Structure formats: structure tokens, C-alpha cells
Amino acid sequence: MSNSERRILVAEDNAALASVVRFNLERAGFQVTVAYNGRLAWEAVQEDDFDLIVTDQQMPEMTGCEFCEKLRTLDAYRDKPVIMLTAKGMELELPRLKAELGIAATFLKPFSPKEIVTAVEDHLEAVSEPVSP
Amino acid sequence: MLARSVKVELPRRVVVCYLLYSLVAILWLAVSAVFVTKSIVVRNMEDELLSYLQHASTLTALEIASQDDPQLQTLVERFSRERSLLFCAFVSNDNSYEAHSRKRLVGKTHDAENGITTRHGDIEAVRYTSGSLKIREYNASIHAPTGIAGRLIIAKAEPSTGEMTRMVTRHAFVVVCCPLLLVVLGCFTLHRLVSPMASVDSQLRQAAIAPTLADVELSPIKSRGPNVLGWNRIVREFQEENTQNSLDQRLGDAVRTLRQGKSDDILNSLPEGIAVSDQDGIITFANQSMAALLAADAQVDSLLGKSVEVGLGLNSEQASGLALFDPDRFARQVAEELERGDGEAKQVLRIARTPIRTSENATCAGQVWTVRDITQQKLADAMRDQFLDNATHELRTPLANIKAYAETLSMGDDLDVESQKEFCNTINVEATRLARFIDDLLSVSSMEAGSLTLHKQGVDLDRMFSEVVGKIKSQMDKKQLDFETIFPAKYPQTKLDKDKVNVALVNLLGNAAKYTPDGGRVRFEVKITDREIRIEVEDSGVGISEEELPRIYDKFFRSSNPSVQQVTGTGLGLSMAHEVIKLHNGDLTVQSALGEGTTFIATLPLE
Numbered sequence: 001m002s003n004s005e006r007r008i009l010v011a012e013d014n015a016a017l018a019s020v021v022r023f024n025l026e027r028a029g030f031q032v033t034v035a036y037n038g039r040l041a042w043e044a045v046q047e048d049d050f051d052l053i054v055t056d057q058q059m060p061e062m063t064g065c066e067f068c069e070k071l072r073t074l075d076a077y078r079d080k081p082v083i084m085l086t087a088k089g090m091e092l093e094l095p096r097l098k099a100e101l102g103i104a105a106t107f108l109k110p111f112s113p114k115e116i117v118t119a120v121e122d123h124l125e126a127v128s129e130p131v132s133p
Numbered sequence: 134m135l136a137r138s139v140k141v142e143l144p145r146r147v148v149v150c151y152l153l154y155s156l157v158a159i160l161w162l163a164v165s166a167v168f169v170t171k172s173i174v175v176r177n178m179e180d181e182l183l184s185y186l187q188h189a190s191t192l193t194a195l196e197i198a199s200q201d202d203p204q205l206q207t208l209v210e211r212f213s214r215e216r217s218l219l220f221c222a223f224v225s226n227d228n229s230y231e232a233h234s235r236k237r238l239v240g241k242t243h244d245a246e247n248g249i250t251t252r253h254g255d256i257e258a259v260r261y262t263s264g265s266l267k268i269r270e271y272n273a274s275i276h277a278p279t280g281i282a283g284r285l286i287i288a289k290a291e292p293s294t295g296e297m298t299r300m301v302t303r304h305a306f307v308v309v310c311c312p313l314l315l316v317v318l319g320c321f322t323l324h325r326l327v328s329p330m331a332s333v334d335s336q337l338r339q340a341a342i343a344p345t346l347a348d349v350e351l352s353p354i355k356s357r358g359p360n361v362l363g364w365n366r367i368v369r370e371f372q373e374e375n376t377q378n379s380l381d382q383r384l385g386d387a388v389r390t391l392r393q394g395k396s397d398d399i400l401n402s403l404p405e406g407i408a409v410s411d412q413d414g415i416i417t418f419a420n421q422s423m424a425a426l427l428a429a430d431a432q433v434d435s436l437l438g439k440s441v442e443v444g445l446g447l448n449s450e451q452a453s454g455l456a457l458f459d460p461d462r463f464a465r466q467v468a469e470e471l472e473r474g475d476g477e478a479k480q481v482l483r484i485a486r487t488p489i490r491t492s493e494n495a496t497c498a499g500q501v502w503t504v505r506d507i508t509q510q511k512l513a514d515a516m517r518d519q520f521l522d523n524a525t526h527e528l529r530t531p532l533a534n535i536k537a538y539a540e541t542l543s544m545g546d547d548l549d550v551e552s553q554k555e556f557c558n559t560i561n562v563e564a565t566r567l568a569r570f571i572d573d574l575l576s577v578s579s580m581e582a583g584s585l586t587l588h589k590q591g592v593d594l595d596r597m598f599s600e601v602v603g604k605i606k607s608q609m610d611k612k613q614l615d616f617e618t619i620f621p622a623k624y625p626q627t628k629l630d631k632d633k634v635n636v637a638l639v640n641l642l643g644n645a646a647k648y649t650p651d652g653g654r655v656r657f658e659v660k661i662t663d664r665e666i667r668i669e670v671e672d673s674g675v676g677i678s679e680e681e682l683p684r685i686y687d688k689f690f691r692s693s694n695p696s697v698q699q700v701t702g703t704g705l706g707l708s709m710a711h712e713v714i715k716l717h718n719g720d721l722t723v724q725s726a727l728g729e730g731t732t733f734i735a736t737l738p739l740e
Contacts, residue, residue: 014530014533014534016534016538016559016562016563017530017533017534017537019559020534020537020538020541020556020559021537023541023552024537024541027545027547058526060700085533087525087526087529087530087533088522088525088526108529109529109530109532109533110529110532110533110534110535110536110537111533111536111537112536112537112540113537113540113541114540114544
């Protein structure tokens with residue numbers, strides 16, 4: 001499956017950051033949808049089927065973790081990779097997030113967009129490998 | 134009896150003694166005088182009678198020798214008369230009275246009287262008692278030419294003691310009155326000499342019975358003499374020492390009282406609660422702060438006698454979970470934090486327990502407990518943590534944008550000029566945002582240090598308010614808020630620190646924008662009066678609860694309202710706005726209802 005068939009949801013309240021992440025992911029060939037807060041992201045996943053989700057932790061109306069918890073209640077998203085962006089590295093521990101919410105990776109702001117793209121590609125391959133012949 | 138005698142003063146006692154002995158001596162003298170006089174008188178009488186008898190004998194012998202008919206009767210009567218004799222007689226050789234002064238006895242036989250007989254040459258003396266009279270009788274032989282013619286007898290009664298007393302009494306003035314007079318004079322002299330000693334005596338008696346010497350009131354004597362001077366000197370030095378001592382004692386007492394009172398005052402004025410418990414864990418001392426922290430009625434007495442657990446309001450189960458009450462650790466110092474109550478009444482106490490040791494290695498005699506209310510400190514800590522969290526977010530977010538855009542720019546050869554421009558612009562905006570936040574941080578640190586200063590200058594108010602609106606407009610538009618601005622047609626000249634007022638107003642409007650839901654309403658109105666600029670910022674946002682209103686200007690304070698929590702913020706905006714307006718001698722007031730909206734009214738005096 002090529003990148004162009006992959007649908008990615010970016011949940012980020014900071015428009016500029018959402019925009020640059022979107023730009024980089026689109027440049028890598030993915031189809032990107034942006035939601036500007038947790039609630040909008042939750043609405044988006046219910047309407048559409050995304051292959052991977054990049055979400056900010058601190059967002060109005062619903063935090064990244066809350067969104068993630070809800071996401072895992074949906075059958076379609078039980079095992080979908082989620083990459084979390086955060087400005088508060090200290091209080092978010094990756095092992096706990098991985099264990100409880102199945103977060104695939106966390107990125108502490110400021111992060112490199114290139115690394116995000118690489119991480120997205122890696123996790124999509126990891127998910128798709130068992131399915132491929 | 135003794136007690137009564139004790140009351141008699143010394144001079145009187147001395148005088149009485151003196152008088153008593155003197156009188157006895159005078160009496161003795163008087164009696165002696167009587168007897169001495171009597172013996173002298175008797176001796177004289179004897180000598181006189183002896184010589185008279187010799188004279189009478191000679192006359193009688195002459196009469197017998199010269200006369201044929203001697204008139205012996207006449208002679209004896211004359212002799213008796215001349216010397217007031219008891220009697221005078223002439224006894225012939227036949228032992229009969231040939232003549233006798235008592236005529237009826239003439240011719241009668243002379244009976245020799247029984248008595249003490251002594252001889253004085255030829256003269257025989259007989260001393261005898263007849264009735265109440267002591268009689269001395271003397272006889273001498275009368276020699277005639279024919280031999281012994283007979284014996285001449287003369288007798289006289291000794292003077293009686295009564296007679297002697299009467300004799301002495303006749304000289305009483307000399308014998309008794311003179312000594313008496315001298316004795317009385319002696320009394321006065323003695324009294325005068327002794328009276329200063331009386332004062333000493335009574336003071337010495339006081340000294341004998343007083344519990345301490347300090348209680349004795351020694352007084353100087355108003356008299357002269359070396360002994361008085363000596364006594365007065367002793368008294369003076371004693372009084373000086375006493376005064377010094379009592380002064381020392383009073384000073385000591387005062388200092389002790391002061392110290393005692395002071396240490397109590399010190400303990401009571403400490404903000405920390407201090408209590409002492411004995412070996413059984415029973416509170417034996419607590420200061421005011423301890424009572425205020427723990428006792429329901431804030432009375433120290435209601436804590437005393439209770440166990441520490443009860444004083445802290447813990448049940449045995451809660452207490453056993455605390456290291457403070459672990460018996461294995463009683464010998465060591467332990468400090469713990471304890472949360473009490475819920476919600477608004479929630480209290481965080483820091484409790485430290487230190488064992489009291491009377492000496493090294495001794496078993497502990499009890500515990501000293503110190504309790505501090507660290508609720509405010511905890512809140513402040515939480516607020517600071519929150520701020521650090523928020524500050525980190527505020528710093529990282531623009532930084533993330535800058536890095537992401539810069540990296541994207543540097544990697545992308547395929548970017549069109551338009552996109553490059555847009556990216557650079559974003560980098561610029563984010564850098565500005567970062568700079569502004571750093572400015573805020575610096576302002577806060579200035580506020581913390583109290584060194585936030587104003588740089589006032591003439592301001593074009595119209596332009597300033599336009600700038601504020603320009604800065605906030607995009608934020609309003611993003612949330613589709615109905616942003617209403619009402620400005621006066623004309624502005625007066627005034628002096629302000631334009632930059633700081635600008636920041637304060639942006640903060641107020643920024644809050645209105647941040648905490649008003651999409652599609653809400655914000656009104657920004659400026660009114661000019663004679664003396665001040667009145668700026669109102671009204672929103673239809675989440676509002677502020679009544680409990681939180683007093684704290685909104687606290688640094689780092691952020692509402693616990695979830696609608697506020699989900700929006701990032703530093704808790705510094707309002708604090709800064711308040712500070713800036715206060716520095717301009719203005720005022721910032723707020724009216725708010727939860728869920729309905731908030732109105733901030735800032736007033737700045739015209740200069």
C-alpha cells in the first residue's frame with residue numbers, strides 16, 4: 001500500500017503547527033486531515049477511517065489522552081497507531097502511555113517534522129506487514 | 134508572765150533592778166547604823182560610868198574619911214541625879230543598903246544579881262536583864278582609913294533598840310534620805326545612759342524572732358556617743374545591703390517573671406503550633422498557635438490532657454498508618470505531612486516530632502510536637518508548578534513552530550516562493566510570540582522583586598487603543614466573537630507608560646477572548662471623564678466563581694474551572710494588568726457571574 005492511500009488525522013490546536021505537520025506529511029505523500037481540537041478529532045474519527053493518528057496532548061475541549069481513551073473504545077481504532085505530540089515531556093511517560101493507551105510514539109516539542117514523517121512511515125509499515133502476503 | 138516581762142523596756146528594767154538593790158543596800162545601812170550606834174553608845178556609856186564610878190568612889194571615900202557622920206544618902210541621890218542613873222547605892226560590909234537612890238530600899242539586903250560578870254581593875258561589872266531592860270551595874274570597894282567601908286554600886290539601863298532607831302530616825306535625812314536622793318539621781322543618769330541601748334535591744338529582739346534578717350527593720354538611734362555612732366553605722370550598712378539585696382531580689386524576680394512571661398509570649402506568638410507530650414503521649418503543653426490549628430474552640434485548655442492523636446483529630450486506624458505514631462521510631466525525629474478536611478476547609482499540616490532527652494543516652498521523657506499549616510505554601514507550590522507547566526508549554530509551542538518551519542524550509546527544494554514567504558512569516562510571528570512571552574516573564578520577575586517601574590510619557594490615546602485592538606482582533610475573529618469597540622470622539626492629553634498599559638489591556642482583552650466560547654460577545658469601551666480614563670472590558674464568557682474572585686490577581690493563579698483549565702495560560706495576565714494599573718494610581722475592579730460573563734473596569738487618572 002503506497003503512502004497516497006494512507007489517511008492520516010492530525011489533531012492539533014495550534015494552526016501553524018498543524019499546518020506544517022500537514023505540509024510535511026502531504027509532501028511524503030499521505031492524505032492528511034486536520035482537526036483543531038479534541039472534540040473535532042473525535043468527530044472526525046467517527047466519520048472517517050484513518051490509518052494513523054498524530055495528536056497533540058494539550059488541546060481545548062478534549063486532551064490528547066482523553067481523545068485516545070475514547071478512540072480505543074471504537075473497534076476500528078483498537079490497534080491503530082497513535083503518535084503523540086507534547087510540550088510537557090515531564091508529566092507524560094511513554095511506558096505508561098504505551099501500556100494504557102497503546103501510544104506508538106511521543107514527540108516532545110520542539111520536534112523535527114522529518115522525524116515525525118519517518119515515525120509515521122515506520123508505524124504504518126509495522127501495522128501493514130502482517131497483512132501483506 | 135515572761136511575755137509581760139519581755140514587754141518591759143530595757144531602761145526600766147535596769148532602773149528597777151538598780152532601785153531594788155539600792156533600797157536593800159540602804160535598808161542594810163540603816164539597820165547597821167542602828168546597831169553600830171547602839172554599840173558605840175553602850176561603850177561610851179560604860180566608859181563614862183566606869184570613870185564616873187571612880188570619881189564617885191573617891192568622893193564617897195573622902196566623905197567617909199572626913200565626916201563623922203557621912204551623908205551617904207545625899208551623896209548617892211546626887212550621883213544618881215547627876216548621871217540619870219537607874220539607881221545608885223552604898224552597900225555596907227554587912228551586905229545591906231546603907232544608902233540607896235531609891236530610899237525605900239535603904240536597910241534592905243543587897244542581893245547579887247545573876248548576869249555576866251566582868252572586872253575592870255577594882256571595878257566589878259555585872260550585865261543582866263530585868264524585865265525589858267538590859268542593865269549594867271558597876272560596883273567598886275570604898276576604902277576608908279579603917280579598911281574597906283563598903284561598896285558603891287551604880288546601875289544604868291542600856292538604851293533599847295527602839296530608842297536607838299528613834300535616835301537614828303532623828304538623823305534620817307542624813308542616814309536614808311541622802312542615799313535615796315543619790316539613788317534617784319542615779320536612776321535618771323542610768324536611764325539616760327541606757328535609753329539608746331533600749332532601741333538596740335528592741336531591734337535585737339526583733340532580729341531574734343524574725344524569719345529572715347531582711348525582715349528586720351533596723352533604725353538608727355538619735356543620740357550621741359561612740360557606741361551610738363557604731364550602731365548607726367552598722368544600721369546604715371545593713372540597710373544599704375538590704376536595699377541592695379531587695380533591689381537585687383526584686384530585679385531578679387522581675388527578670389524571671391519577664392523571662393517566664395517572655396518565653397510564654399514568644400511561644401505563643403510563634404506561627405508554628407508547639408506542643409509537648411509526656412511519655413504516655415498526653416499533651417502537657419500547647420501554645421496558642423497549636424490551639425488555633427487543632428482545637429475546635431481555639432482554646433489551649435481544650436488540648437491539654439488529650440492524647441496527640443485525639444488533638445490532631447485522628448482515629449487510631451489513621452494514626453497507626455503514620456510514622457509519627459510508630460513506637461519503633463519514638464526515639465528519633467520524624468516529620469510528616471497530614472491532610473485534614475475536604476474542599477475549601479482542606480488543610481495541609483506539616484507535623485514534626487522530636488523526642489525530649491533530659492541527658493545524653495537517656496530514655497526519652499516525652500516529645501515536642503511542632504505543627505505548621507502549610508496549606509498556603511502547598512497552594513503556592515501547586516500554583517508555581519502549574520505556572521512552570523504552562524510556561525514550558527508557552528515556550529515550547531512557538532519554539533516547535535519555529536523549528537518545524539525552519540526545518541521544513543531547509544529541506545524543501547520544491548517549495549514555491551509563496552510558501553517560503555508564508556513559512557518565514559510564520560517563523561517571524563512565532564518568534565515575536567516567544568519574545569513577548571519572555572517579556573512577560575521578565576515583567577513577572579520584576580513584579581516579584583518589586584522593581585517594576587513605569588516610564589511615563591505623553592501618549593496619543595487614540596493610537597494606543599487602536600494598537601490594542603489591532604493586536605487582539607485576530608484572536609477575536611478566530612473565535613467568531615462579536616467584538617464591539619466604543620471609543621470617545623476626542624482624547625485628552627495624558628501621560629502613561631504606554632507599553633505597559635498596552636500589555637495590561639491586551640491581557641484583559643486576551644482573557645475575554647480566551648474564556649468566551651465561540652460566537653460570544655466582547656465589548657471594549659473607553660470613557661473619558663474630568664479626572665480619569667475609564668476602560669471597560671465586558672465578555673459573555675465562563676465567568677469567575679465568587680470563591681475565586683479574591684484570588685484572581687494572585688500570581689500564577691488559574692481558575693479550577695475546567696473550561697479555563699483546558700485553555701493554556703500562565704496565570705500572570707491579570708496579575709500584571711492589576712499591577713500596572715495600580716502603579717498608575719488607577720484601579721481595576723471586576724464584576725462577574727459564573728457562566729454569564731465578566732466585566733473588568735480599569736480606571737487611569739489623567740495627568
